[in-house]
Amino acid sequence: MKVFLKLLILALVLAPLASRAATTDKVETKVYLAQDESAKRVIEKMLSMFGKRLVADSIPSSPVSGRFEVKTVDDVMAYFESAYQINWFQNGLNVYTYRSGNWRTKRIYVGGDRSNDDWKELLTSAGLYYKEFPFVFHMDSKELIVSGPASYLSLIEDSFEQDRPDPSEIAKHGTQLMVFPLKHASVEDRQTNLRGTMVTTPGALSVLLNLLGLPNQQMANSPEAKKPGMNVERSPYSLSPGEGLMMGERIGALPVSPSSGVKKKADDDPEKAEFVSVTADPRTNSILIRDAKSKHDYYKNLIDQLDRQVAMIEVEAMMVEVDQKGLNELGLEFGLLSDRFAYDFPGSGVGRPSLIAAGATSIVDPMRFMARLKALSADENAKVLARPTIVTQDNVSAYIDLSQTLYIQVSGERVADVIPITAGSLLQVTPRVVIDEQEERIFLRIEIQDGSLTENTQGINMPRVQNTSLSTQAVIQREKAILIGGYNRESTEVNDYKVPLLGDIPYIGKAFTSTEKRTQTVARLFLITPRLIDRPIHDSESTRKAVKELQMSFKLKGDNLEGTPSLKLDSTIPR
Structure with missing residues (x-):
């Protein structure tokens, strides 16, 4: 009983809906009586009964009379389609008519990179897809090739046509091979291997490529090229500039210069693709460019700005060790001593007050300092460890590496390897001429890494590496030098003494020999002297x-x- 009541209620609810649907499906027949009216006017009147508008290309004007009964737009057009040999298609509220003579095929520039399936989906969404009107998209020319009546082609143009881009400079003027020899700048990159780390100073070609936004081909193709900021593999025990305060990693982040041409799409727009080739000829130190003829002056002015003569600067670096007595004399004369500062450096010298102010630096007269240093050397209170001299260009880093490498054999269960351990003095100096109010001064950026190999006191059969890093920058006058110091080192000397002849007798010769081991604390100083030797x-x-x-x-x-x-x-x- 309950099931019967449910079915009865459901039937009562669905009955009005069914009757309404039957009423909706029933199409009303429309009647139009024509009395000597033109065919175009009759079609317009009959289409207006369905809310449609006629857009006709050519319909005969002969009069028409009769009774027309229609239910749809198809019925309306069926009366005239065969009688007047016209075709038609409907788009929205408009009904377009055309004759076979109005059929056209047209190329419409639309841009983009859509496929034919994408265009079919797009035309369908826009209500402009008809099986009777074929189309195809030409990928190279970015054009839509459409066949159909003029009215349909106008709809496609109004909906999808885009303005063609301006012709490129190459299309207007053609290409030209341009050669620009460099007089002063180097076209190639300068690569320096500093203790396993490759430091790259970009050449004129790399700067030009980065400025123009051209990609770097060698970075992707060369197995030896490294990514920006990536260090070359090296021993984990070696003392490289990247581990201290050197500029290796910062300079190494600059890109490696390519040695072959590259392709570029101008403005990153595939519609404005241009072939631009930029390469270098190291043999003649020239930059070669293939581009539009009209850009010759543009490239020439740009390269002339890069190819400027720069000053040549000589840098002399002196490494000096001075004992406490000599340091007192130098400190009183050159202002290295400080009554208010004292610092105990870690190591075996802990507890001994340092006579140099922490991080003490001073601008000194190099000739005066050298005269005083010779006097101390005569008394064996000072010793010049090294005095290298190097010439570099303005604002180009110079490197001096005085190091020693110890190779340690490491063996495992089935493998063996030799690991290098490098330590010593590594100096990087970047001088730059500063002209201020007709006065020439020299800006110095100095980074020093000073290390040494000592015996390990912990019973391990491996040397101990002691490393110190210094970094500073200063602006000094010409004919002046910068003196850098601030840390003590333990200096050990072992001297063997023996009686001549008797000390060489086997077994009993030891009784006539003696060994003296002398350990003293010395201060290490660096005197950096720049000299401007050639001005632009x-x-x-x-x-x-x-x-x-x-x-x-x-x-x-x-x-x-x-x-x-x-x-x-x-x-x-x-x-």
Whole structure:
């Protein structure tokens, strides 16, 4: 009984819905009576009964009379389709008519990289896809090739056509091979291997490629090239610049220069693809570019700005060890001592007050310091460990590495290897000329890594590495030097003494020999002296004009003139 009541209630609910659906499915027949009216007007009137509008290309104007009974738009067009030999298609509220003579095939620029299936889906979503009107997308020209009546082509153009991009410089003027020889700058990168770490200083080609935004081909192809900031594999025990305060990692982050041409899509737009080739000829130190002819002056001005003559600077680095007595004399004379500062350095010298202020630096006269140092050396209170000299360009780093490497054999169960342990003095100096109010000064960025190998006191059969890193920068006047110090080191000397002849007798010779081991605390100082040896020529119009006027003022006018003023000019200044 309960089931019967449920079925009865469900039937009562669905009955109105079923009757409504039957009413909806029933299509009303529409009737139109035409009396000597044009075919176009009859079609317009009948389509208006369905809320449609006629867009006709060509319909005959002959009069039409009769009774027309229609239920759909298809019924309306069926009366005239065969009688007047017209075709039609419907888009939205509009009904378009056309004749077979109006069929066209047109290329419409649409851009993008869509496939034919993507375009079919897009046209279907826009209500513009008809099986009768074929189309195909041309990937290379970014064009949609469509066949159909002119009215349909107009719909496609209004919906999807885009403005064609401006023709590229290459299309306008053609390509040109351009060669730009460099006079002063190096086209190749400078790569320096510092204790297993490759430090790269970019050349003119790398700077140009980075400035133009061109990709680096060698970085991807060369197995030896490293990614930016990546260090080359090295021993975990070696003392490299990257472990101290050296600039190796910062300079190493710069990209490696390529040695072959690269392709570039201008402005990262695939529609404006241009082939730009930039490479270098190390043999002639030239940059080679293939690009549009109109860009020749642009590249020339850019490369001329990069290819500038820079000053040459000589850097002398002196490493000195001074004992306490000599340090007292140097400190009183050059201001290295400080009554207010004292620091105990760790190690065997703990508890002994340091006579150098922590991190003490001073700008000194190198000639005066050398004279005092010679006097101390004569008394054996000071010793010059090294005095290398190197020449570098303005704002280009120079490296001096005085190190020793000890190879230790490491063996396992089935493997054996030799591990290098490197220690010593590594100096990096980057000088830069600073011109301020007609006064030339030299900016120095100095980074020092000083290490040594000592015997391990913990009973392990491996040497102990003692390492100290210093980093500073300063601006000094010409003919001055910067003195860097601030830490003590233990210096050990072993001297063997023996009686001549008797000390060489086997077995009993030991009775006539003696060994003296002397340990003293010394201070290590670094004297960095930059010298400007070659300045860039001021090649300007005003300079050449001033030189010419001076030469004319001091020009001799006779062969027998005496006491005539003379002026010696630098012959390197261009006239």
